Amino acid sequence: MSLVRILAIGDTHDHPQDYAPDLLPEADLCIVTGDLTEDGARGERAGSGEMDRARGWLASLAERYPVYWIAGNHDMEVRNDTFGVIPNCTAIEGVTLTLDALPATLHGINLSPCFNAPMLKRVWDKMTDSRDVDAAAFDAIPPVDILVSHCPPEGCADASPRGIPLGSPGLRAYIERHRPRLVLCGHIHERGGQYAWLPKTPSKPGAPQTLVVNVACTPTLIAISFADPSYPVRIETNKLGRNTS
Numbered sequence: 001m002s003l004v005r006i007l008a009i010g011d012t013h014d015h016p017q018d019y020a021p022d023l024l025p026e027a028d029l030c031i032v033t034g035d036l037t038e039d040g041a042r043g044e045r046a047g048s049g050e051m052d053r054a055r056g057w058l059a060s061l062a063e064r065y066p067v068y069w070i071a072g073n074h075d076m077e078v079r080n081d082t083f084g085v086i087p088n089c090t091a092i093e094g095v096t097l098t099l100d101a102l103p104a105t106l107h108g109i110n111l112s113p114c115f116n117a118p119m120l121k122r123v124w125d126k127m128t129d130s131r132d133v134d135a136a137a138f139d140a141i142p143p144v145d146i147l148v149s150h151c152p153p154e155g156c157a158d159a160s161p162r163g164i165p166l167g168s169p170g171l172r173a174y175i176e177r178h179r180p181r182l183v184l185c186g187h188i189h190e191r192g193g194q195y196a197w198l199p200k201t202p203s204k205p206g207a208p209q210t211l212v213v214n215v216a217c218t219p220t221l222i223a224i225s226f227a228d229p230s231y232p233v234r235i236e237t238n239k240l241g242r243n244t245s
């Protein structure tokens with residue numbers, strides 16, 4: 001059984017110095033779940049310099065690990081080609097990849113619901129107040145082993161400080177339908193470090209479950225075997241170590 005170590009990081013929000021590669025553990029690959037910046041290109045136009053810092057951070061990570069990343073709702077106007085070519089670094093928004101070295105399939109999606117606060121979609125990028133749009137976006141994703149989503153699934157590591165679920169019902173339905181091995185997300189900072197298995201109660205012993213990990217502000221190292229699907233995906237280290245399951 002060959003174990004793969006995945007380092008996942010999200011919601012660094014223009015604090016690259018707190019997530020510098022020499023502060024991070026060894027891993028076989030690194031996945032970034034979005035919100036690298038506070039205001040993306042909008043901030044850059046105001047002279048923030050944060051786009052250069054985000055690109056520099058991705059490049060520094062990519063000197064140590066193969067990096068796969070998506071933007072988040074704060075990364076205004078950031079698209080897959082925004083940072084140009086960074087060696088060993090791949091933008092995966094809307095992209096399905098087969099990682100031959102694992103082997104495993106990977107897909108990235110950046111769409112965050114704001115059903116309870118529709119005004120947010122006018123302020124931030126890649127948000128929707130439409131349940132139909134949310135459902136259709138996740139319906140269109142093929143079955144994969146690892147799904148990278150900026151927002152969590154509804155009802156799982158997604159509660160606001162007041163306990164309101166802010167995650168995506170479309171993602172929750174995708175997980176229940178396709179049972180990916182791993183879903184990596186962020187977005188809800190207060191739930192960074194939380195993880196859970198879905199469905200919470202397997203239909204029968206040994207039925208596949210998906211490990212969902214919210215890595216917002218919490219670099220997390222995950223061990224997984226794709227060669228042996230019966231290997232329980234395991235969290236090796238994370239900053240806070242909270243378990244919601």
Ligand SMILES: [Zn+2]
Pocket residue numbers: 011013035072074187188189
């Ligand atoms: Zn964020």
